[in-house]
Amino acid sequence: MISIVTELIALAAFTSAAVFGTAGIIGLYRFPDPYARMQASSLCGTTAVFSVFLGSLALAPSWAVATRLVVLMAFFLVSGPTGGHIVARFAWNSGIDPWRPVSPVIRPARRRFGGGKVERAKDSPLPPESGID
């Protein structure tokens, strides 16, 4: 009886892990710049991994395994973001420009940013007080 309940919990956790993991791997290929890839892949690297931990906690065969899984989850709460932060800080410090989609949900003032480079027409230089530098 109890085993059915734990298996159902594990089924729910593993299903969410499969959904988020697939989405994360797709996101790793869908976006053009490291920051956006990182945001999408944190679905796989954080949420799916945590769901797997929860599911295997429900299926844990003994207390020795279960306590270690709890400790592992506690450490993952610290180490997961730390790894992500190291990568993001590396990208930020090496000066990679964040990607701006052509038509985002909210549309800021239209600018001619293409691939992170400011394109200016040569025959009409922007006045120095335009604020774009």
Next chain:
Amino acid sequence: MRAARAWRVIRFGITSIALYAVWLLFTASLDAFSLITGAVGSVAIGALTHDVFIAEHEASYRSFMPNPFLLVAFLVFLIYSMYLSSIQMLVALVRGHASPRVVHFRTRLKSDLARMVLSNAITFTPGTITLDLDDDHLTVHWFLATTRHSRAAGEIVKGRFEGYLRRVWS
């Protein structure tokens, strides 16, 4: 002078106890040999490293000692908000909507540890990544940005984390 010495003893004690707790957690055995080895090791390492573990200029006991019940409540809230923002990211990914933006804002938290936990919590929820933390100034890459106003962005990104953390490390 006297206060500094008492503070040093307290820091040494806290470091050794924390090390011993981790030792018990990892070895998970109650043999006499294991217990004694762990005690000797944690006292020795505590004597060597308590200056690194808790810096001397740390304001007081309350600035690094969390309230344990509120800390557990915060962790549960963190996991809940992780799933919530994961679902938002999933919807955005399927529909192909994205408005990535780098926002800057300040935090009101005083303790260094609480600031570090805040930036970790922001990175842990999918959709926001802390790029840089400089004293109280955070630089965050926000995937589903809805505003360009920096203070409003800060309130949205920090969410209720900051309010919880102010009570955890009061």
Next chain:
Amino acid sequence: MRQILLDGMQWFLVACAVGAVIRILAGPSAADRLVALNVLSGIVLAFLAIRGVMEGQAIYLDVALVYDIFGFLGLLAIARFLKEKAMGAGEDE
């Protein structure tokens, strides 16, 4: 049922790992590769947890714990190395 769940999750994680490895090999910039490496380390962690539960042996979880704690040190070392390399190249020019 239990065995099916664990087996399925294990093969799913292997498929995810293959996806991440392709990104590591194909990634145009160093930051892309590091992002994929970060994902891969999480997948390995989950895989170790699954194996530990499957075999019922805590030793897998001890390995996972140590991998978790020290895993980001490797990431830090690679990031530092790449940064110094980039800065050195900048000075040469």
